[in-house]
Amino acid sequence: xxxxxxxxxxxxxxxxxxxxxxxxxxxxxxxxxxxxxxxxxxxxxxxxxxxxxxxxxxxxxxxxxxxxxxxxxxxxxxxxxxxxxxxxxxxxxxxxxxxxxxxxxxxxxxxxxxxxxxxxxxxxxxxxxxxxxxxxxxxxxxxxxxxxxxxxxxxxxxxxxxxxxxxxxxxxxxxxxxxxxxxxxxxxxxxxxxxxxxxxxxxxxxxxxxxxxxxxxxxxxxxxxxxxxxxxxxxxxxxxxxxxxxxxxxxxxxxxxxxxxxxxxxxxxxxxxxxxxxxxxxxxxxxxxxxxxxxxxxxxxxxxxxxxxxxxxxxxxxxxx
Amino acid sequence: xxxxxxxxxxxxxxxxxxxxxxxxxxxxxxxxxxxxxxxxxxxxxxxxxxxxxxxxxxxxxxxxxxxxxxxxxxxxxxxxxxxxxxxxxxxxxxxxxxxxxxxxxxxxxxxxxxxxxxxxxxxxx
Numbered sequence: 001x002x003x004x005x006x007x008x009x010x011x012x013x014x015x016x017x018x019x020x021x022x023x024x025x026x027x028x029x030x031x032x033x034x035x036x037x038x039x040x041x042x043x044x045x046x047x048x049x050x051x052x053x054x055x056x057x058x059x060x061x062x063x064x065x066x067x068x069x070x071x072x073x074x075x076x077x078x079x080x081x082x083x084x085x086x087x088x089x090x091x092x093x094x095x096x097x098x099x100x101x102x103x104x105x106x107x108x109x110x111x112x113x114x115x116x117x118x119x120x121x122x123x124x125x126x127x128x129x130x131x132x133x134x135x136x137x138x139x140x141x142x143x144x145x146x147x148x149x150x151x152x153x154x155x156x157x158x159x160x161x162x163x164x165x166x167x168x169x170x171x172x173x174x175x176x177x178x179x180x181x182x183x184x185x186x187x188x189x190x191x192x193x194x195x196x197x198x199x200x201x202x203x204x205x206x207x208x209x210x211x212x213x214x215x216x217x218x219x220x221x222x223x224x225x226x227x228x229x230x231x232x233x234x235x236x237x238x239x240x241x242x243x244x245x246x247x248x249x250x251x252x253x254x255x256x257x258x259x260x261x262x263x264x265x266x267x268x269x270x271x272x273x274x275x276x277x278x279x280x281x282x283x284x285x286x287x288x289x290x291x292x293x294x295x296x297x298x299x300x301x302x303x304x305x306x307x308x309x310x311x312x313x314x315x316x317x318x319x320x321x
Numbered sequence: 322x323x324x325x326x327x328x329x330x331x332x333x334x335x336x337x338x339x340x341x342x343x344x345x346x347x348x349x350x351x352x353x354x355x356x357x358x359x360x361x362x363x364x365x366x367x368x369x370x371x372x373x374x375x376x377x378x379x380x381x382x383x384x385x386x387x388x389x390x391x392x393x394x395x396x397x398x399x400x401x402x403x404x405x406x407x408x409x410x411x412x413x414x415x416x417x418x419x420x421x422x423x424x425x426x427x428x429x430x431x432x433x434x435x436x437x438x439x440x441x442x443x444x445x446x
Binding site: 052057098099 | 430
């Protein structure tokens with residue numbers, strides 16, 4: 001019995017030694033990997049800082065028209081680290097300049113080596129890399145037909161972040177059909193936040209300062225689409241008003257005044273009343289007042305807020321008439 | 322191009338933003354000085370006595386509000402005009418800065434042409 005116990009203990013000790021050795025090797029390997037990664041990160045940070053120091057004067061010389069974009073292109077070469085520093089720098093500068101300087105900086109982002117690098121990224125297997133590429137196309141607003149073709153395939157991706165980045169990038173297309181197709185596919189997905197929808201609506205306009213009848217026709221058809229849930233329809237009504245589609249005032253008022261039960265869901269009714277308040281449409285005040293005693297509390301709250309704002313607007317309009 | 326306008330000292334640790342402000346101010350004929358932390362910034366204020374200081378709140382070593390307090394406590398420096406830069410939009414922070422006598426308070430990100438206009442306006446008053 002003692003012999004059997006002794007043999008079992010010996011086996012257990014050997015197993016313990018083996019596990020200890022394995023754990024030590026794993027810890028040592030992990031330690032070395034961590035140190036190597038840290039060293040690489042430090043080296044990259046130093047290189048990035050050096051690149052930034054060299055790039056900044058070049059960018060400002062370019063803005064002063066002392067040198068052309070070609071010099072910057074030559075400096076960037078095909079270094080991915082330089083591309084990263086360059087893009088970060090330009091994007092940061094763009095947040096703080098407008099007008100002519102902003103246009104000049106945007107042109108720099110269109111350097112062909114940078115454009116081709118992001119085009120290549122779009123074909124990556126990694127969603128993260130694709131999203132990075134989409135952000136570039138979204139920022140630069142340069143979506144050419146070859147890019148539209150690739151992007152179009154990803155709007156239906158299971159990864160909602162990729163689908164959003166792709167749809168948002170496609171909003172830069174000159175062709176309304178590209179924008180409509182991306183918008184339609186994206187909006188019908190589940191789980192989209194209001195912020196994501198708002199961004200999509202803002203970018204859907206071809207010209208930031210105006211909107212076309214064709215764009216508005218599409219939005220009208222989209223919101224009336226019977227396959228949408230009540231929640232989604234109400235959200236779209238809110239987004240269309242908050243993103244200032246003023247050409248939608250009439251259809252929104254028409255839906256508010258409609259006798260069709262389709263528009264009488266409390267969530268939708270509340271959104272329609274809020275939209276009239278947002279657009280300061282005092283012509284809708286009587287239609288809104290008709291819901292003052294509506295059974296739903298949210299609708300009554302919307303009526304109260306709208307009447308408060310629109311009554312003042314009505315008095316103001318009367319005073320200046 | 323030589324600058325013969327008023328001297329503006331920028332105390333800011335972000336190299337991209339600093340370079341952009343320098344570019345815009347020099348283009349508008351201001352003499353420009355830069356320091357990238359609160360300690361060297363305050364030393365430069367004592368040494369250069371600039372016409373205006375653009376002061377970021379988040380700085381290495383001494384933060385912007387502390388630099389501002391030191392300026393206001395120093396009799397030789399307390400009439401120097403200061404424009405505060407901050408990422409904070411909180412009314413409490415703005416109120417605190419204005420109570421310490423800043424000429425203006427600009428929230429990041431900002432449009433640099435607007436900053437130049439505010440610099441001009443602050444120097445006029």
